[in-house]
Amino acid sequence: MVPNIRDIVGYVETHDWGFTQGHRLCPGCNAPMVANWATLAAKSMGYEPVVAAATGCLEVSSTIYPFTSWNVPYIHNAFENVAATISGAEAAYRSLLNRGKIDNDKIKFIAFAGDGGTYDIGLQSLSGAIERGHDFVYILYDNEGYMNTGNQRSGSTPPGADSTTAPVGKAISGKLQLKKSIVDIVAGHEGVYAATAATAEPWDFMRKMQAALEFKGPSFIAMLAPCVRFWRIPDDSGPEVTKLAVETKYWPLWEYNMGVYKVTKKPKTFKPVKDYITKLGRYSKLMKRPDANEILEELQNYVDAKWDRLLALEEISKDKPIRTKI
Amino acid sequence: MPVKLTVTGAAAVAHAMRQINPDVVAAYPITPQTPIVEYYAGFVSDGIVDTVMVPVESEHSAMSAVVGSAASGARTMTATAANGLALMSEIVYIAASYRLPIVMPIVNRALSGPINIHCDHSDAMMVRDSGWIQFFTENHQEAYDFTIMATKLAEKENVLLPAMVNLDGFITSHGVESFEMLDDEVVREFVGSWNPKYSLLNTKNPVTYGPLDLFDYYFEHHRQQEEAMKNAYKELPGVFEEFEKISGRRYDFLDLYKVDDADYLMVVLNSTASTAKYVVDQLREEGHKVGLVKPQVFTPFPKKEFQQVLNGRKGVVVLDRAMSFGKEAPLYSLVKSSLYEVASRPSLGSYIYGLGGRDTTPEMIREAFEDALQGNLIADEQRYLGLRE
Ligand SMILES: Cc1ncc(C[n+]2csc(CCOP(=O)(O)OP(=O)(O)O)c2C)c(N)n1
Numbered sequence: 224m225v226p227n228i229r230d231i232v233g234y235v236e237t238h239d240w241g242f243t244q245g246h247r248l249c250p251g252c253n254a255p256m257v258a259n260w261a262t263l264a265a266k267s268m269g270y271e272p273v274v275a276a277a278t279g280c281l282e283v284s285s286t287i288y289p290f291t292s293w294n295v296p297y298i299h300n301a302f303e304n305v306a307a308t309i310s311g312a313e314a315a316y317r318s319l320l321n322r323g324k325i326d327n328d329k330i331k332f333i334a335f336a337g338d339g340g341t342y343d344i345g346l347q348s349l350s351g352a353i354e355r356g357h358d359f360v361y362i363l364y365d366n367e368g369y370m371n372t373g374n375q376r377s378g379s380t381p382p383g384a385d386s387t388t389a390p391v392g393k394a395i396s397g398k399l400q401l402k403k404s405i406v407d408i409v410a411g412h413e414g415v416y417a418a419t420a421a422t423a424e425p426w427d428f429m430r431k432m433q434a435a436l437e438f439k440g441p442s443f444i445a446m447l448a449p450c451v452r453f454w455r456i457p458d459d460s461g462p463e464v465t466k467l468a469v470e471t472k473y474w475p476l477w478e479y480n481m482g483v484y485k486v487t488k489k490p491k492t493f494k495p496v497k498d499y500i501t502k503l504g505r506y507s508k509l510m511k512r513p514d515a516n517e518i519l520e521e522l523q524n525y526v527d528a529k530w531d532r533l534l535a536l537e538e539i540s541k542d543k544p545i546r547t548k549i
Numbered sequence: 550m551p552v553k554l555t556v557t558g559a560a561a562v563a564h565a566m567r568q569i570n571p572d573v574v575a576a577y578p579i580t581p582q583t584p585i586v587e588y589y590a591g592f593v594s595d596g597i598v599d600t601v602m603v604p605v606e607s608e609h610s611a612m613s614a615v616v617g618s619a620a621s622g623a624r625t626m627t628a629t630a631a632n633g634l635a636l637m638s639e640i641v642y643i644a645a646s647y648r649l650p651i652v653m654p655i656v657n658r659a660l661s662g663p664i665n666i667h668c669d670h671s672d673a674m675m676v677r678d679s680g681w682i683q684f685f686t687e688n689h690q691e692a693y694d695f696t697i698m699a700t701k702l703a704e705k706e707n708v709l710l711p712a713m714v715n716l717d718g719f720i721t722s723h724g725v726e727s728f729e730m731l732d733d734e735v736v737r738e739f740v741g742s743w744n745p746k747y748s749l750l751n752t753k754n755p756v757t758y759g760p761l762d763l764f765d766y767y768f769e770h771h772r773q774q775e776e777a778m779k780n781a782y783k784e785l786p787g788v789f790e791e792f793e794k795i796s797g798r799r800y801d802f803l804d805l806y807k808v809d810d811a812d813y814l815m816v817v818l819n820s821t822a823s824t825a826k827y828v829v830d831q832l833r834e835e836g837h838k839v840g841l842v843k844p845q846v847f848t849p850f851p852k853k854e855f856q857q858v859l860n861g862r863k864g865v866v867v868l869d870r871a872m873s874f875g876k877e878a879p880l881y882s883l884v885k886s887s888l889y890e891v892a893s894r895p896s897l898g899s900y901i902y903g904l905g906g907r908d909t910t911p912e913m914i915r916e917a918f919e920d921a922l923q924g925n926l927i928a929d930e931q932r933y934l935g936l937r938e
């Protein structure tokens with residue numbers, strides 16, 4: 224049963240949140256929205272979320288002993304292994320249910336990780352857990368860098384964004400490599416539900432979260448969730464910025480379900496990607512470089528091509544799942 | 550009725566696991582541990598056990614999944630060796646600090662580099678400070694028995710620590726030998742069912758595992774881990790006694806062989822103790838008062854037991870199957886430091902043997918004993934058995 228927005232609002236008024244007050248994330252950080260909304264989606268559907276998190280801003284700021292902001296069972300293990308950790312918990316759940324040691328059939332497993340814990344050091348653990356077909360929802364809050372350790376580049380950092388381990392300098396224009404297309408990597412496992420989301424589009428996220436929860440097997444949602452501190456943007460502008468990312472094709476909203484691609488938001492017209500880039504302080508050094516326009520043009524061509532490709536994938540995969548069960 | 554089985558050590562351990570029938574086993578193959586996982590996967594696939602098996606993509610994920618599973622209140626096991634243990638090691642520490650009673654057979658193998666698949670104890674020694682209980686076993690019977698006892702001890706409410714059961718790579722794991730297998734029912738009753746107080750799956754009483762533990766509590770939590778180790782030490786005699794009741798086999802912290810009147814003692818871990826016992830017998834026949842001490846429990850280190858047995862002897866030789874570069878060998882340094890407080894200290898000798906699976910012959914063992922018999926021991930000198938200098 225998928226609730227509508229009114230049910231969810233009603234739920235918030237009468238129930239506890241899964242992720243609650245007292246955390247020490249920066250004001251304006253988009254990561255806690257992700258934790259809030261995901262647990263809310265699960266709870267409003269009558270599920271009981273059990274949560275795991277990878278090391279990163281969300282984790283270190285929400286569980287400073289002896290306090291915790293988690294109102295649901297929660298485990299943090301290490302940086303690179305949240306998917307393996309949750310797969311162990313999910314295996315335990317199946318085993319204990321089989322053996323009649325517990326009878327709660329409402330539990331849903333949700334893993335949270337940043338881009339470092341997902342694109343880079345945690346990729347193997349994520350891939351293994353998806354391939355094994357564990358029933359869990361993995362939510363990436365993508366702030367395009369290692370923020371907890373102070374704004375280092377990650378496999379998700381886009382070219383030209385200033386970071387401490389690939390700074391924009393006089394000789395080099397910051398990170399030279401593109402961002403990995405993580406949802407495509409996950410989709411490559413085939414027996415999976417995978418989607419992008421953005422903090423500017425909570426309802427789109429809710430719908431995808433619900434689809435992920437109902438999906439019997441591994442599912443993955445990549446949520447663009449700005450770090451206000453290192454993106455050098457005003458505290459209240461995270462969602463505004465992700466809105467621009469969607470409107471400029473920088474971060475298209477789409478989903479993948481067992482081989483079928485679907486674009487979930489198709490703006491009639493797009494803004495130039497420059498509108499997005501120039502909003503973010505982390506590109507200001509790049510914009511001062513003589514080759515700024517060249518780099519911007521390259522990025523524009525890239526996002527245009529990716530968008531066309533996405534539409535084509537949607538077209539050819541329509542009603543043609545490559546798998547029907549996991 | 551107990552039955553005699555003549556199988557490999559890996560099969561003996563897999564049978565112990567089958568009888569324990571844990572809720573979850575997550576593991577990754579590595580020589581010479583692989584047959585344990587394979588046997589167990591076979592038991593699962595034939596429906597002999599109803600364990601949920603998680604064939605993970607690496608040892609790091611094996612230990613990570615095992616932590617997730619044990620925190621969820623499931624009785625959980627894994628097994629590994631050498632580089633597998635090294636890859637796990639980050640999470641090995643985490644498992645202990647979360648106080649999760651995981652049981653893990655370790656089929657001892659030389660740790661790279663360079664790569665080598667044969668037996669030594671460098672893997673177990675690498676994680677000796679990780680907060681796990683560590684047992685060492687001489688043969689199939691002990692590997693089987695200690696896997697069962699480890700489960701019982703780890704889950705004691707005042708212990709709640711993970712435990713590893715070490716057995717020698719190839720020598721024990723692949724060698725075929727007879728051991729006595731208890732009845733399934735007897736083992737099941739002995740280990741009982743596992744009902745942890747806290748579980749991730751108890752959504753009515755949500756717990757947070759693995760918080761950020763800064764300067765204001767981390768220290769206290771480590772102090773508690775130390776207390777749990779002390780409790781493990783206190784609980785062990787009871788576990789040994791209970792196990793004797795079901796098996797007729799009596800274990801202790803130290804396995805003592807012909808020590809009563811011995812002037813000279815050898816200390817050695819695992820399967821080499823069998824060779825050493827043979828040499829002790831030979832030397833006894835020649836009229837020498839020699840004996841053997843084989844630690845079964847390495848962590849918590851049975852310091853008091855060592856003091857009692859070594860105090861007043863003429864000479865003690867300690868054999869290590871691992872090196873601690875730039876420092877004294879791991880077993881030797883612990884034995885030596887435990888003797889600081891005894892009334893009458895024996896002279897001591899440190900011997901490294903069998904690295905990377907180097908054969909350890911009776912002649913080599915004899916060499917170490919002879920140094921002792923001739924009064925030729927130097928506490929500060931590390932010697933090597935069977936090494937081409
Ligand atoms: C094995 C290991 N290597 C490095 C670290 C240090 N470390 C902790 S969090 C982190 C970066 C986290 O980045 P990300 O996953 O993107 O999350 P964010 O901080 O952005 O929320 C790093 C490098 C660690 N904890 N463990």
Ligand code: SF4
Nearest residue numbers: 249252280370450451
């Ligand atoms: S540093 Fe960035 S990601 Fe981390 S809490 Fe602050 S705003 Fe959020």
